[in-house]
Amino acid sequence: MGSEFHASYLDVPPGGGGLKSWIFSTDHKRIAILYLISILAFFFVGAAIGILMRLELIAPGKTLFEPSTYNALFTLHGVIMIFLFVIPGMPAILGNFFLPIMIGAKDVAFPRLNLLSWWIYMAGALLAVASLFTGGGPPDTGWTFYVPYSLRTGTNVTLAVFAAFVLGFSSILTGLNFITTVHRLRAPGMTFFRMPLFVWAHYATAWIQILATPILAITLVLVMAERLFGIGLFDPAKGGDPLLFQHLFWIYSHPAVYIMILPPMGYISEIIPTFAKKRIYGYKAIALSSLAIAFVGYLVWGHHMFTSGMSDTSRWIFSLLTFLVAIPSGVKVFNWVATLYKGSIELEPPLVYVLAFIFLFSIGGLTGLMQGALATDIHLHDTYFVVGHFHYIIFGGAVFAFMAALLYWFPKMTGRMYSKRAVWVALAHQFVGFNMLYFSMLILGMMGMPRRYYDYLPRFQTLHVVATVGSWILVAGLVVLAAALLRALRRGERAPANPWGGVSLEWTIPSPPPEENFSLPPEVGEPYDFSKGPAR
Amino acid sequence: MENRVHIPAGHVLTVWASLLVLTAVTVTVAGLHLGSFSVFTAIAIAAVKASLVLLFFMRLKVEPVIFRVMLLAAAATITVIMALTFADVAFR
Amino acid sequence: MSAAVPAPHTHRDPEVSRIGMWLFLLTEMLLFAGCFLAYAVFRVRYSGDFHFAAQELNLSLGLVNTLVLLTSSLTMVLAIAAMEQGRAGRAAAWTGATIALGAVFLVVKGFEWAAKFRHGIYPNSPALAAAHTPGEQVFYGLYYTLTGLHALHVVIGMVVLAVMLVFVLRAARSAEGEGPGALADRLENAGLYWHLVDVIWIFLFPLFYLIS
Structure with missing residues (x-):
């Protein structure tokens, strides 16, 4: 860095501060913060709804709500968590903040489009909220909007589906921006195979956003057309095919799972080398496995439809292909563990969160294989086992990785350091509560508890109680973490430019970063090279 | 403009004429009752026409x-x- | 301009915006691919019904529209070429011609749809359900969905070109404003979108009009 003085991106700009300097800013870092605040707000709403659902299920029969309310709650929980939290949240928050910095760029390729995509996100979110209070009331179809029920129900499915369509636009624009940025704005010397694995992961994710989201868009358009004009493509009475909906829906929604998990895999690949002070093991394998996961992710959607009445031929083909995903995912997990091997490990909060991630993600992965196998899936399909598996992957995987990443980059983003003791308390609660909540679900599923049910047999109650109590502990952990970070914003110690001894480009600039990121073109060397000591 | 290669106007007109000819061909072939083969030819001709537009009108050839x-x-x-x-x- | 809103491109790189445009076009292709997938599934299931239903479509109107759109692609190319040579007046004329051809396409399409509506053939109509097999109903469902979605894209393309036309006309009147190079780049991106609409029609035409 040059010695001249630079204003941080958080400083009040010369044109005046206030809300306007944020919601009309085209600075990728400010936009990242906008995403962070709005998306986490929805996360807490979604979590609150989850708590209410668990509360209802603490005993068989009616506890708090009518069955129809419960149906609306689980739909809402799914729609908020999927479309308003994980899909936009994983790439758009940290990707926006760090992707340009990590390749030595001043901003993304299309800064105004970047701001537009946040606005479109907010518009979609507003429409989703509006769908609760207008028309026939909150949708009760589940987040998957399966036909024919979604065509017949009197609830406000049309608006909710339109909201998801709008949110898809936002996702596409982010993907488009990231791909163009990676291709055209890399600093001199930053070749593809010198990019941090974080960037590779976001690049692969962006391709999924570009190539899969339009399929969801057309599916949702067809559902709207069906409800408004009665086109008939999904309606068996008119010669249509409900299974076609499921195909189209999962052609997007399976790759969408990789939109949720690939960026977190990128976070992990940054955090582990920094705290092992060691070059990442198998750099190229991890980089290319991101693209491999993105591609293979397209081939496996049929495993969501094993019990739908699909042809036997396609069932075994999809089952076989599903096992292929385990290969690139396994490459990553083994390479991370191999990086830790004989490293000089510092057990700082981000790394411990990563270790929790590896444990939970492995359970998620292995339970995934059980459902990928055709025969066992017939038993497990549409039970709590699926719910448990999904939360191990997305919450235990993606969200734990996200928390690790937030703790890793928090000092960089805010210029403040948080209380590590509070973080240990938070993690202990989260880990215990998480496993109580979701491992119970795995067992319940094996015992035959179907998902989405309002009521259940008395013999399932013990595990339901364990799960509900677990949900309280888990949320307590989340609240402690949120409180610790909020407190650090005001009272935390000043963070140095490179608190963890990282070597990627974001650690070469001050915390918080100056508005222009770099005053001089950054020097680019081999990635993960710890031999020269921490970046300065 | 910078160092971009251009497609000469003559080529553009040739491509347009070829598109019209191919349209005539596909309509004629469709009238021949080739059975299941006719779908195949219709799509093949459409693919050729689309490639012409992509390569020359949309300049993929020189990108x-x-x-x-x-x-x-x-x-x-x-x-x-x-x-x-x-x-x-x-x-x- | 306040410092919170820094100028996005101080250094102009037309390839950046072209990559962005192409990525957007890919999403449009995938959008229609979803429709074509539905078409393929039903076409295999109801090939006989599709054969009969397609006979009721007006081949000559479809053919006219094909020629109109192909020609509009040509005028688009000519508009961009003129702009690149700095001849804004000529570029404006060709852009206007492209918009006009788009309008012709929509008018023809309108007549075609209107004729079908008069025969009671439209989605969810009693006549469609009473006098047609499920396969034929699906054919019309696809016909209206795909041609409707395509027509919507024609409209969007025309709006984009109309906005470009305003810029080009402004450039023709005065030497001020952005240089012809920057304007040609933007016109080219608008043109890419217009050509894509043409490419999609190239596939729609045989799939609906040439299978009887």
Whole structure:
């Protein structure tokens, strides 16, 4: 860095501060913060709804709500968590903040489009909220909007589906921006195979956003057309095919799972080398496995439809292909563990969160294989086992990785350091509560508890109680973490430019970063090279 | 403009004329009652016409390789989606 | 301009915006691919019904529209070429011609749809359900969905070109404003979108009009 003085991106700009300097800013870092605040707000709403659902299920029969309310709650929980939290949240928050910095760029390729995509996100979110209070009331179809029920129900499915369509636009624009940025704005010397694995992961994710989201868009358009004009493509009475909906829906929604998990895999690949002070093991394998996961992710959607009445031929083909995903995912997990091997490990909060991630993600992965196998899936399909598996992957995987990443980059983003003791308390609660909540679900599923049910047999109650109590502990952990970070914003110690001894480009600039990121073109060397000591 | 290669106006007119001829061909062939073969020819001719538009009107021919690679990724995705859906539909 | 809103491109790189445009076009292709997938599934299931239903479509109107759109692609190319040579007046004329051809396409399409509506053939109509097999109903469902979605894209393309036309006309009147190079780049991106609409029609035409 040059010695001249630079204003941080958080400083009040010369044109005046206030809300306007944020919601009309085209600075990728400010936009990242906008995403962070709005998306986490929805996360807490979604979590609150989850708590209410668990509360209802603490005993068989009616506890708090009518069955129809419960149906609306689980739909809402799914729609908020999927479309308003994980899909936009994983790439758009940290990707926006760090992707340009990590390749030595001043901003993304299309800064105004970047701001537009946040606005479109907010518009979609507003429409989703509006769908609760207008028309026939909150949708009760589940987040998957399966036909024919979604065509017949009197609830406000049309608006909710339109909201998801709008949110898809936002996702596409982010993907488009990231791909163009990676291709055209890399600093001199930053070749593809010198990019941090974080960037590779976001690049692969962006391709999924570009190539899969339009399929969801057309599916949702067809559902709207069906409800408004009665086109008939999904309606068996008119010669249509409900299974076609499921195909189209999962052609997007399976790759969408990789939109949720690939960026977190990128976070992990940054955090582990920094705290092992060691070059990442198998750099190229991890980089290319991101693209491999993105591609293979397209081939496996049929495993969501094993019990739908699909042809036997396609069932075994999809089952076989599903096992292929385990290969690139396994490459990553083994390479991370191999990086830790004989490293000089510092057990700082981000790394411990990563270790929790590896444990939970492995359970998620292995339970995934059980459902990928055709025969066992017939038993497990549409039970709590699926719910448990999904939360191990997305919450235990993606969200734990996200928390690790937030703790890793928090000092960089805010210029403040948080209380590590509070973080240990938070993690202990989260880990215990998480496993109580979701491992119970795995067992319940094996015992035959179907998902989405309002009521259940008395013999399932013990595990339901364990799960509900677990949900309280888990949320307590989340609240402690949120409180610790909020407190650090005001009272935390000043963070140095490179608190963890990282070597990627974001650690070469001050915390918080100056508005222009770099005053001089950054020097680019081999990635993960710890031999020269921490970046300065 | 910078160092971009241009497609001469004469070529553009030739491409347009070829598109019209191919349209005539596909209409004629459709009238021949070739059975299931006619779908195949119709799509093949459409693919040739689309390629002409992509390569010359949309200048893919003179763009850097990466543009064609990107298009190929989309084409591969569409192919995979079609093929795997038919693994179900064709055997149901 | 306040410092919170820094100028996006101080250094102009037309390839950046072209990559962005192409990526957007890929999403449009995938959008229609979803429709074509539905078409393929039903076409295999109801090939006989599709054969009969397609006979009721008006081949000559479809053919006219094909020629109109192909020609509009040509005028688009000519508009961009003129702009690149700095001849804004000529570029404006060709852009206007492209918009006009788009309008012709929509008018023809309108007549075609209107004729079908008069025969009671439209989605969810009693006549469609009473006098047609499920396969034929699906054919019309696809016909309206795909041609409707395509027509919507024609409209969007025309709006984009109309906005470009305003810029080009402004450039023709005065030497001020952005240089012809920057304007040609933007016109080219608008043109890419217009050509894509043409490419999609190239596939729609045989799939609906040439299978009887």
